[in-house]
Amino acid sequence: MGNLIAIAVGSAFINNVVLSQFLGICPFLGVSKRVKTALGMGSAVVFVITLASFVAGLIYKYLLVPLNITYLQTIVFILVIAALVQFVEMFLKKKMKGLYQALGVYLPLITTNCAVLGVVILNVTKSYDLLEGVVNGFATAVGFLISITILAGLREKMEYNDVPRAFQGTPIVLVTAGLMAIAFFGFSGLK
Numbered sequence: 786m787g788n789l790i791a792i793a794v795g796s797a798f799i800n801n802v803v804l805s806q807f808l809g810i811c812p813f814l815g816v817s818k819r820v821k822t823a824l825g826m827g828s829a830v831v832f833v834i835t836l837a838s839f840v841a842g843l844i845y846k847y848l849l850v851p852l853n854i855t856y857l858q859t860i861v862f863i864l865v866i867a868a869l870v871q872f873v874e875m876f877l878k879k880k881m882k883g884l885y886q887a888l889g890v891y892l893p894l895i896t897t898n899c900a901v902l903g904v905v906i907l908n909v910t911k912s913y914d915l916l917e918g919v920v921n922g923f924a925t926a927v928g929f930l931i932s933i934t935i936l937a938g939l940r941e942k943m944e945y946n947d948v949p950r951a952f953q954g955t956p957i958v959l960v961t962a963g964l965m966a967i968a969f970f971g972f973s974g975l976k
């Protein structure tokens with residue numbers, strides 16, 4: 786149990802996928818203008834990464850390894866992720882049209898989000914068993930959710946600030962993300 790907690794804390798805070806590993810930057814910067822949209826995107830990413838970790842772990846352990854075709858892992862993982870994102874997209878389009886429209890082009894980008902593929906490959910690289918891989922995937926996605934929500938909240942507050950003209954728009958967002966990365970670096974003392 787202690788190992789699972791260490792994996793979860795490490796994945797969510799210490800090795801935060803966005804602020805430490807710099808994976809998933811496109812949706813992190815693109816969908817973080819409003820907290821509501823950021824929460825929707827973060828929730829979709831939590832679902833996709835957690836499920837992708839589980840399904841990819843099963844396929845890797847019970848199909849690729851026994852057949853000695855582990856060299857196909859990247860292609861198989863991409864197909865699993867694409868199928869899961871398609872499922873999420875269809876669900877949101879049917880049940881949550883407002884969120885579906887708010888996410889726009891960024892929802893299909895979860896398929897190509899390197900954070901999703903990175904987590905699944907990291908699970909194999911670190912030789913996590915199925916439960917450890919799912920915990921790692923879930924915690925990594927929660928770390929993404931926390932990061933994107935914090936950035937969205939800060940961006941909403943910055944709209945009312947007097948930002949120097951040279952820093953308005955993307956520059957202040959990048960500075961803010963950099964400061965968040967420094968702040969999350971403080972969690973490295975938890976090891």
